[in-house]
Amino acid sequence: MDSAPTHDHEKNRLPHVVVLGGGFGGLWATRALATAPVRISLVDRTNHHLFQPLLYQVATAGLSAPDIAAPLRHILRRQRNATVYMDEVRSIDVAARRVALAGGGLDYDFLLVATGATHAYFGHDDWAAHAPGLKTLEDALGIRSRVLSAFEAAERENDPLQREAWLNFVVIGGGPTGVELAGTLAEIARHTLPREFRHADVRDARIHLVEAGPRLLASMPEDLSEKTRQQLQRLGVQVHTGDAVTAIDEEGVVLAGSRLASRTVLWAAGVAASPLGGQLGLATDRAGRVQVAADLSLPGHPEVFVVGDLASVSQDGKPVPGVAPAAKQMGAHAAGVIRDRLRGAPGKPFRYRDYGNLATIGRMAAVVHFGRLKLSGLLAWWFWLVAHLFFLIGFRNRIIVLTNWAWSYWTYQRHARIIVGKPPAGGGNAKKNGPGGAVS
Known part of the structure; x- marks a missing residue:
């Protein structure tokens, strides 16, 4: 693979823009170049764009994977100057202006790197096997399997202590993802599942949300952090702040010097x-x-741009947050700088526009911070719902998500409760002397 294949020799003479990553930054840059005199190669290891803010809904069985993802080729089907490659980047040679891929290579005139972020375990990479994080659809489906399998294991367990361990869920991290996961798990245990189990009382499930810092949602005002804590506690979530987890294994975690037995630990x-x-x-x-430089280009290499979670950008003495709106704005800005360079004009400095912070806590409960506007409770929940529907890609996705949310709202049911893949250790084998006498 030397470059995007085409029979149009005039098109081949156009400047070649290689975009690495089909997330918010990469996709928004590609779309912003739709009418530019360039040819674009968008490379991603998957074939889809993922709406990550709703990934926790897939992990907790509220939505199915296609509800929050769309094929990149379908999104860009009308953009004739863009070609999509499902491939994996091996290396980048900025001196030679070439990207090596698993399936070949691409030479570029402009390069935009938007490959995002992965999980960080603060030097304890061995924790990953016991506390999966949430960044991809594969992660979400794996977490869904762990959570649902834990309830199944509790149903078969005769030992009260072992059953308690299966019904203890620990979410580590008090940011938006942790808050959303903890609140939703509490609703599942209290409202969705109780009538479906005969031996285990799933309402006994304990959801522990652990934050090493002094408060939840540290990027929000303190009063909204406190309201978040209160709303979670009303759902039955046990909130631990100011204490860091010091060990994680298959039996649970060590928190504040004490062991908390849990067979399901989630990392956020x-x-x-x-x-x-x-x-x-x-x-x-x-x-x-x-x-990066002020225009998001790489110092010493003005033809290379870095955007999204991979870019370190400060504004007014504060770092630009690693959130979807920032990645979109960076991608669109980098595309604008490329347009300027093609005209021989200098690129403008990037300026982040803060559209506020949102986090949902549970049914009819959320917090919103936008400038001087601070909301919590039902009104914030409606604000959160409308905002997420608006930013979903594709009319079909919006209708499906709205329908599923309406159904869940009125019935407390979560339609995507299907376990796929291998359950976690100990969670998939029926005990010989368990309820019903099943033999594995």
């Missing part, structure tokens, strides 16, 4: 930038992010 505590940042020839920060 930290992220690290894609390792591709280390191949761009510049030093990275502790999270692996690349320090």
Whole structure:
């Protein structure tokens, strides 16, 4: 693969823009170049764009994977200057202006790196096997399997202590993802499942939300953090702040020097930038992010741009947050700079526009912070719902998600409760002396 295949020789003479990553930053950059005199190669290891803010809904069986994802080829089907490659990046040679892929290579005139972030375990990578994080559809389906299999295992368990361990859920990280996961797990245990189990009282499930910092949702005002804590506690979530987890294994976690037995631990505590940042020839920060110039280009290589979670950008003395709106804005801005460069004009500095923070806590409960506007409870929940529906890609996705949410709202049911893949250790084998006398 030397470049995007085409029989149009005039098109081949156009400047070649290679975009790595089909997330918010990469996709928004590609779309912003739809009418530019360039040819674009968009490379992603998957074939779909994922709406990550609703990924926890897939993990907790509220939505199915296609509800929050769309094929990149379908999204860009009318953009004739864009070609999509499902491939994996092996290396980047900025001196030679070439990207090596598993299936070949691409030479570029402009490169935009938007490969996002992955999980960070703060030097304890061995924890990943026992506390999966949530970044991809595969992660979400794996977490769904763990959660639902834990309830199934509790149903078969005769030992009260073992049953309690299966019904203890620990979510580590008090940011939006952790809050959303904990609140939804509490609703599942209290409202969705109780009438469906005969031996285990799933209402006994304990949801523990652990945050090492002094409060939840640290990026929001303190009063909204406190309201978040109160709303979670009303749902039955046990909130632990100011204490860090010091050990995680298959039997549970160690918190504040005491062991908390749990067979289901979920990680929402930290992220690290894609390792591709280390191949761009510049030093990275502790999270692996690349320090970029004011226009988001790579210092010393104005033809290379880094956007989204991989870019280290500060504004007014504060870091630009690693959220979807920031990635979209960076992608669109980098595309604008490429347009300027093609005209021989200098690129403008990037300026982030803060559209506020949102987090849902549970049914009819959320928090919203937008400038001076601070909302919590039902009104914030409606605000959150409308905002997420608006930003979903595709009319079909919006209708399906709205229908599923309406059904869940009135019935407390979650239609996507299908276990796929191998259950976690100990969760998939019926005990010989368990209820019903099933033999594995």
